[in-house]
Amino acid sequence: MALDAALIASATLMGLAGTPHCAAMCSAPCALAAGPRPVRLLAGRLLGYSAGGAIVAASAEALARASQGVALLQPAWALLQAAMLLLGLTLLVRGRMPVWLGAVNWRPQPRHAFFTGIAWVAMPCGLLHAALLLAGLSGSVAGGTLAMAGFALASTPGLIVAPLWRAKLLKRGAGGEVLALRLAGLALALGAGWALGHGIWQRVLLAC
Numbered sequence: 001m002a003l004d005a006a007l008i009a010s011a012t013l014m015g016l017a018g019t020p021h022c023a024a025m026c027s028a029p030c031a032l033a034a035g036p037r038p039v040r041l042l043a044g045r046l047l048g049y050s051a052g053g054a055i056v057a058a059s060a061e062a063l064a065r066a067s068q069g070v071a072l073l074q075p076a077w078a079l080l081q082a083a084m085l086l087l088g089l090t091l092l093v094r095g096r097m098p099v100w101l102g103a104v105n106w107r108p109q110p111r112h113a114f115f116t117g118i119a120w121v122a123m124p125c126g127l128l129h130a131a132l133l134l135a136g137l138s139g140s141v142a143g144g145t146l147a148m149a150g151f152a153l154a155s156t157p158g159l160i161v162a163p164l165w166r167a168k169l170l171k172r173g174a175g176g177e178v179l180a181l182r183l184a185g186l187a188l189a190l191g192a193g194w195a196l197g198h199g200i201w202q203r204v205l206l207a208c
Helices: 002-017 019-034 039-058 060-067 070-094 110-122 126-136 141-155 157-170 174-207
Strands: none
Touching: 002 019, 002 126, 002 141, 019 039, 019 110, 019 141, 019 157, 019 174, 039 110, 039 126, 039 141, 039 157, 070 174, 126 141, 141 157
């Protein structure tokens, strides 16, 4: 019981310390997926993270085996981050959606936001994976659930800022929409650039 309490506190503090990371990496996708009212997505994210904590606490050994296959996904992950970096820079410089993306005519649907939030636990995020591994050390399913719930709640402020700013900027008309797209592009570029640079820097350290 004492171990569970310590792990729950550690996961919560990890989420709190990771708020800037969440703001840089996930606030822009959150704003796009949730629209001006992110409550449903954040509620789904809390449920998805809690369920993930319960699963890893119940099957820590299976998680350890599965984590060995993550290396196979690294090239695809790097290509995804490179694409996000390019998209972010495009939005930042041009201030409008690319033609190929605008042709999709996609709009955030509130009814989908909750399920999108549940799927957020599958996000390829090192901080999230670290929290899941920490939850996996719990001695009970309840401990793992509460650890990930604490992590989700503590890191939530980083995801709230961007959707609220975006909704406020869109009320200003065309000028606000351009600024919102530029800020979203900046957030995407910074997040993807950090992810790519962090991975390369780790490899350089290992090579040295």
